[in-house]
Amino acid sequence: MKLLNVGLLWHSVDSANLGVGALTYSQMHLVEQAARMAEVEVKFTIIGWTREGARLADSRITKACQVNGRRLLGLDKSLRQAFAGCDLVLDIGEGDSFSDIYGWKRLAFLIGTKLLASRGGRPLVLSPQTLGPFKHPVAAWLGDLAMRRARAVCSRDALSTAYFQSRKLNKPVNEIIDVAFALPFEAVPRSSEKIRVGINVSGLLWGGGYSGNNQFGLTLDYQATVLELIDYFLEQPNVEVVLVPHVVNAEREAEDDLRASQRIASIRPAVSVAGPFASAMEAKGYIAGFGFFTGARMHACIAAFSSGVPCVPMAYSRKFAGLFNTMNYTHVADCTKETQAQVVSRMKTAFSGREQLREETRRGNEIAQQRLEKYRRLLAELLAEAKHG
Helix, strand or coil, rough: CCEEEEEEEECCCCCCCCHHHHHHHHHHHHHHHHHHHCCCEEEEEEEEECCCCCCCCCCCCEEEEEEHHHHHHHCHCCCCCCHHHEEEEECCCCCCCCCCCCCCCHHHHHHHHHHHHHHCCCCEEEEEEEECCCHHHHHHHHHHHHEEEEECCEEHHHHHHHHHHHHCCCCCCCEECHHHHHHCCCCCCCCCEEEECCCCECCHHCCCCCCCCCCCCCCCHHHHHHHHHHHHHHHHHEEEEEEEECCCCCCCCCHHHHHCCCCHHHHHHCEEEEEECCHHHHHHHHCCCCCCCEEEEEHHHHHHHHHHCEEEEEEECHHHHHHHCCCCCCCCCEECCCCHHHHHEEEHHHCCHHHHHHHHHHHHHHHHHHHHHHHHHHHHHHHHHHCCC
C-alpha cells in the first residue's frame, strides 16, 4: 500500500490555543479515515507556529517545521524542504487566520506559505476554515491570489461561502463545517449532582484585544458582562460554576485565558477554575460533562456543542454566526452588536430552556456529521489523485 506524506499547514500539536490542537487532531483523524477509503497509508508533516521538531510522541507525525521570516524569505531552506517532501498540503489557516482582522504580519505569513506550498504543481487544499473577511482591498487581492492557487477550497460556514462566491474566481467552493466536530474524546464522569455551568473567559477579550483598546469593536463591557453572568448563575439553585480556559499561554498574557480566569476566581471565590488541559481531546472530555456552557473561544464552544452540551457562544467576529447558523442554531450572543443587558437576557433565556437547546444541538450535530462525510469523500479523491500522480 502506497505511503503518502500529507503536509498540515497552519496546524500545530503544541499550540497554546487548544482550538488549533482540536483542528489538527481532527484533521488527522479525518485524513486517516479518507486514506482507508483511498487505500493508501499516510504520515504527516506539521507546518506552522509550532516548536521545531514538536511531535508529542505521535508516531503519525514524521516532521514538524516552524514557520518564521527567514524561512519564508528563503534564507533558511527548511520550510521549502518541508513542502518538497509532501504529496499533498492541507492548509487550515488556524481556523480563522485567513483574514486581515489579526493584522498584516499574520496575513503575510498565511499568504506567503500558501504560495510556497503550491509551487511546482503540488496540490494545495484550503481545508474548512473561515474565508475572510478582508477589510483592505490589497488584502482581499492577496486572498484571491492564494485561493486561485488552491486545488480545492473548503469553507466551514455559509458566510465564508458567500464571501468566496462574491470574489468571482471561477472555481467551486466546498461548504463543509469546522473539522473539530470530528475530534475524538472520552467524557469525564460527572462527580456532582449539581448543574455544572462552564464559562470560557477569553483572555484576549478580557484585556481588550492585542491593542488593549477594544480591538474587536465590542458593543459591551466584556469584563462586566462576564461578571454579571457569573453572578446570575451563582444565584441559581443547585448550580456550580467552573471557568474553563481554552488558551493557556504563559508567554503572552494578552492571549491567556488561565490568568484571566484566576483573576476572576480571586474576586468571585465561589467559582472554580478547570485545567490546564494536556490536549484538546482532554478539554473536550471535560467540557462534555457540563449541563450548560458559554464562552468566547469558538473551539471551546464547539467542544461543548459537538458533545451534546447546551451552549451559547459569545461571538466577537462573524465566524461564530457563520458556523452555528450553518447548523440552523441561532443561540449565539453577538458581542459586536448586542448590549450587555441583551446578552445577559439571552443567556438567562437559554439556561432556562436548556433542554430545548440540547435537542437543537442534537439536530445541529447531525448536519455537522453529514458535512464531514462530504469532506471525507473529497479527501479520499485527493489522496487517490496523489497516489497515482
